[in-house]
Amino acid sequence: MATYKAPIRDMQFVLYELLNGDKINELPGFEEATRDLIDPVMEAAATFSEEVIFPINRSGDEEGCKLVNGEVTTPKGFKEAYKQFCEGGWSTFACDPNYGGMGMPKSAHSMVEEMLCSANISFGMYPGLSFGAYHSLHNFASDTLKDLYLPKMVDGTWSGTMCLTEPHCGTDLGLCRTKAVPAEDGSYAVSGTKIFISAGDHDLTENVIHLVLARTPDAPAGIKGISLFVVPKFNLDDNGNVADRNGVVCSAIEHKMGIKASSTCVMNFDGAKGHLVGDLNKGMQGMFAMMNRARLAVGMQGLGLCEVSYQGAVEYAKDRIQGRSLSGVKHPDKSADSIIVHPDVRRMLMTMRAYTQGARAFGAWVSEEYDYSSNHADAKRRAEADEFVQLTTPVVKSLFTDLGFECTNLGMQVLGGHGFIRESGMEQYVRDCRITQIYEGTNGIQALDLIGRKMPDKAGRNLRRFFHPVQEYLEANMANPALAEFVQPLSKSFIRLQQASGQIATVGMSKPEEAAAVASDYLKLFGLVALAFMWCRMAEIALEKQADDSSGFYAAKVKTARFYMQKLLPQTSTLFATIMAGGSTLMDLDEDQF
Ligand SMILES: Cc1cc2nc3c(=O)[nH]c(=O)nc-3n(C[C@H](O)[C@H](O)[C@H](O)COP(=O)(O)OP(=O)(O)OC[C@H]3O[C@@H](n4cnc5c(N)ncnc54)[C@H](O)[C@@H]3O)c2cc1C
Numbered sequence: 001m002a003t004y005k006a007p008i009r010d011m012q013f014v015l016y017e018l019l020n021g022d023k024i025n026e027l028p029g030f031e032e033a034t035r036d037l038i039d040p041v042m043e044a045a046a047t048f049s050e051e052v053i054f055p056i057n058r059s060g061d062e063e064g065c066k067l068v069n070g071e072v073t074t075p076k077g078f079k080e081a082y083k084q085f086c087e088g089g090w091s092t093f094a095c096d097p098n099y100g101g102m103g104m105p106k107s108a109h110s111m112v113e114e115m116l117c118s119a120n121i122s123f124g125m126y127p128g129l130s131f132g133a134y135h136s137l138h139n140f141a142s143d144t145l146k147d148l149y150l151p152k153m154v155d156g157t158w159s160g161t162m163c164l165t166e167p168h169c170g171t172d173l174g175l176c177r178t179k180a181v182p183a184e185d186g187s188y189a190v191s192g193t194k195i196f197i198s199a200g201d202h203d204l205t206e207n208v209i210h211l212v213l214a215r216t217p218d219a220p221a222g223i224k225g226i227s228l229f230v231v232p233k234f235n236l237d238d239n240g241n242v243a244d245r246n247g248v249v250c251s252a253i254e255h256k257m258g259i260k261a262s263s264t265c266v267m268n269f270d271g272a273k274g275h276l277v278g279d280l281n282k283g284m285q286g287m288f289a290m291m292n293r294a295r296l297a298v299g300m301q302g303l304g305l306c307e308v309s310y311q312g313a314v315e316y317a318k319d320r321i322q323g324r325s326l327s328g329v330k331h332p333d334k335s336a337d338s339i340i341v342h343p344d345v346r347r348m349l350m351t352m353r354a355y356t357q358g359a360r361a362f363g364a365w366v367s368e369e370y371d372y373s374s375n376h377a378d379a380k381r382r383a384e385a386d387e388f389v390q391l392t393t394p395v396v397k398s399l400f401t402d403l404g405f406e407c408t409n410l411g412m413q414v415l416g417g418h419g420f421i422r423e424s425g426m427e428q429y430v431r432d433c434r435i436t437q438i439y440e441g442t443n444g445i446q447a448l449d450l451i452g453r454k455m456p457d458k459a460g461r462n463l464r465r466f467f468h469p470v471q472e473y474l475e476a477n478m479a480n481p482a483l484a485e486f487v488q489p490l491s492k493s494f495i496r497l498q499q500a501s502g503q504i505a506t507v508g509m510s511k512p513e514e515a516a517a518v519a520s521d522y523l524k525l526f527g528l529v530a531l532a533f534m535w536c537r538m539a540e541i542a543l544e545k546q547a548d549d550s551s552g553f554y555a556a557k558v559k560t561a562r563f564y565m566q567k568l569l570p571q572t573s574t575l576f577a578t579i580m581a582g583g584s585t586l587m588d589l590d591e592d593q594f
Helices: 008-018 021-026 034-064 078-087 106-140 143-154 283-319 341-376 378-414 426-437 443-454 457-476 481-510 511-517 517-549 554-570 571-580
Strands: 066-068 070-075 158-163 178-181 189-199 207-214 227-232 234-236 242-245 248-253 262-278
Touching: 008 021, 008 034, 008 106, 008 341, 008 517, 008 554, 021 106, 034 078, 034 426, 034 511, 066 283, 066 443, 070 248, 070 426, 070 481, 106 143, 106 158, 106 207, 106 227, 106 262, 106 283, 106 426, 143 158, 143 207, 143 227, 158 189, 158 283, 178 207, 189 227, 207 262, 207 283, 207 457, 227 234, 227 283, 234 283, 248 443, 283 341, 283 378, 283 426, 341 378, 341 517, 341 554, 378 426, 378 457, 378 517, 426 443, 443 457, 443 481, 443 517, 457 481, 457 517, 481 511, 481 517, 481 554, 481 571, 511 517, 517 554, 554 571
Parallel strands: 158 207
Antiparallel strands: 066 070, 178 189, 189 262, 207 227, 227 262, 234 242, 248 262
16 A cells, blocks of 8 residues: 655654754754754655655656657656755755755755655655765865856756766676776766666756766776766856757666666767866775765665555555454454454564664664764764764665565565555565665675675774674663663674674684675674664663653554564574574585586
8 A cells, every 4th residue: 555654753753862863953064953943854855755756656667767869758747846856955955055055964864865765766866866976076076076066966957877887897896998088178088888877867957967987098907997087968168057968878778677767777978078076096986985875875765665665564454354363353343353463464564663663763873973974073073983884884775775675575465465466556665675785786795895894994993883882781771670671682682793793803814705605694683783772772762751651652662672672683693603604505516516
């Protein structure tokens, strides 16, 4: 059942009761981000998501994008919705005020991203990509390029893309073949084919600004010879306005499983005029800045789809009547009870609920630390926050999108056969979610990033940024009988995580393949412990407040926390066993035995 109401109450709980959202305006640069401002902004984002883009989610899926005479068109209603999006100032939300942005913190921006993705993930792709491109230019481009491109990207007049992938070059970007030949005027002529380019072409904006990875003729081989270029669809005249067409065209759009209203383009660059962004051969630096932020945003896509699927499933489960409750008839006035009385339906709903709310809390914590890493007055605190964000980014991307796929599948299952039928809207969430596990670096690659780069980095200091707060929390609360049912399972799973981390660190030094073989299991173990930590803290707050709360909000939190601890967290025991079993059984079979 397609239904969506932005979970504002839960978002406020996370921002202001669990975290320090009401103090974010104490950070230099975020002075305006007071609760008085953020709350109405969140309400407005909710209205936009519920009333403008949610109604065109299914029609967008049915109609898809089209390529006509070399130009891509988006489905009916997208242009108008995008116009409203820009008029509402949403494109400027988290951008630098020096270029027309509102300069709002990431912690609030992530919540807005979640709403957009719940309501219409395809629509959210367009501003999402633009924001990533903005971020790279903002961090790495010269002032001249920034002045030229950023104001119109910030106000949404122009959109952005990231052009990395080529037919033979996906995960391994060192294989990139696109060429950038220097011209006499200091620009570059960019030639090559990029595939799978989201928002590569469309009819929402006046210009499309591509950020393209390419190599100059004498660049070193591999990843060290890759540079980043900005290549507009339309060249700019001396006043920075759109002029003649540049040598870049969309030659095809992909027909795909989901996110059908987001254009996925094959882009041909044929001597297109571009400019270097950042230093020569340091293109990956610029791309990584964009990708890290984008990875957190993809995590929000997974979370957004968990939420909307959960809401659809709950509505249906209350409405649909089949069979009778095993504990006695619940609705004697009806010919059967609502399916929400059945334990197996409850299993699905509670799983979706516990993952969604736990992930929202963890994602918000990471976003808040992101704000500290960029804006805290104390350099040491900034560095610590950055270490935390570095460590947790692959977990957010991978865990949330895996949970997104699991939850959207459960959501479909709750509707039985009706879930499989397009009309219900539930199968679209499954299809839309599937790509989130693949792009922005597959989830397998996120796991390798976690164990191979983020964990060993700085002699394990990143890891301590997560371990220390958990350890401190456990020490402070271990003896509290009121919290025992939450703290003890957290403690047990945390010990498993510590032991698994030690095992991977030891093995990783001498046998990297062994460590790589258990990376995905380790990332999930890490993620489940992180959610358990959030559930402990949420339960603690809710236990204190539930007696005075007639709405039932806090009581429901405590019950959901209990479910998470007893029914979902025990998976850490299996994951621990598979991690300790190592990787030899994966590699034993000879290639020709497959
Ligand atoms: C709808 C859609 C939108 C996209 N949008 C964009 C975009 O806007 N811009 C852009 O540049 N790209 C985009 N992509 C491309 C996307 O990022 C890539 O598909 C993805 O990074 C994986 O690359 P690949 O498809 O070439 O798979 P491959 O790299 O060939 O990987 C195939 C499999 O092998 C695994 N694998 C590969 N290397 C390793 C390794 N070293 N260790 C372990 N496992 C490995 C992968 O995890 C995967 O399971 C998009 C793709 C799609 C489908």
